[in-house]
Amino acid sequence: MYMMIKHTHLTIIALTFILFVISFVLTIRASDKANNKLLKVAPHILYTFFIGTIIYLAAVNPLNLYPIFNGWASAKLAGFVFYVLSIAFALKWAKTTLWRIAGFLSAVFWLAMTARLGFADHLKVENINEQATTYIELARSILTVTS
Numbered sequence: 001m002y003m004m005i006k007h008t009h010l011t012i013i014a015l016t017f018i019l020f021v022i023s024f025v026l027t028i029r030a031s032d033k034a035n036n037k038l039l040k041v042a043p044h045i046l047y048t049f050f051i052g053t054i055i056y057l058a059a060v061n062p063l064n065l066y067p068i069f070n071g072w073a074s075a076k077l078a079g080f081v082f083y084v085l086s087i088a089f090a091l092k093w094a095k096t097t098l099w100r101i102a103g104f105l106s107a108v109f110w111l112a113m114t115a116r117l118g119f120a121d122h123l124k125v126e127n128i129n130e131q132a133t134t135y136i137e138l139a140r141s142i143l144t145v146t147s
Contacts, residue, residue, distance in 0.1 A: 002060060009053035016046045017111060020087050024104050027091055047084070054080075072117065079114030086110055 019042055026034035033039075058073065090103025 002057070005053050005056050009050065009057060012046050012050045012053065013111075013115075016043055016050065019043050019046070020091075020107065023091055024100070028097060028100060043087075072120070076114055076117050079110050079117065083107055083110040083114060 019039060023034060023039050023043075026036075026039070054077075086103050086107035086109075090100050090107055094100040094103050
C-alpha cells in the first residue's frame with residue numbers, strides 16, 4: 001500500500017507541473033483558454049489529493065521522517081510551500097511578462113530542489129545518526145581534555 005501511495009504522490013506532482021506549464025504558456029500568450037475552468041479547478045483538486053498522500057506517507061513511513069522533528073521532511077514541506085507560492089506568483093500576482101517568467105523559473109527551481117531532496121537518502125536517516133555521534137564524541141573529547 002505504501003508504494004502505491006508513493007507512486008500516486010509522484011504522479012500527482014507530475015500532473016500538477018504539466019497543468020502549471022500549460023497554464024503558464026496560455027497566460028503568457030494572453031489566451032482566453034487560460035481561464036478554462038479545468039485549468040483553474042484541477043490543480044486545487046490535485047493539491048488536495050497531494051496533501052492527502054503527504055499525510056499518509058508521513059504517518060506510515062518506514063523511516064520515521066516527520067516534519068519538524070526531521071530536517072529532511074521539513075525541507076521537503078518548505079520546498080512544496082515555496083513551489084506553490086511561485087506558481088501563484090507566476091500565474092496570478094505578477095503583472096508583467098518578465099515577472100511571470102521569474103515566477104516560472106522560481107517554481108521550476110523549487111520543484112527541482114524538492115525533488116532532489118527526495119533522492120538524498122543520506123540526509124534522511126544516516127546523517128542524523130552521524131551528526132549525533134559527532135556531537136557526542138566532541139563532548140567526550142572536551143570533557144576528557146578539561147578533566
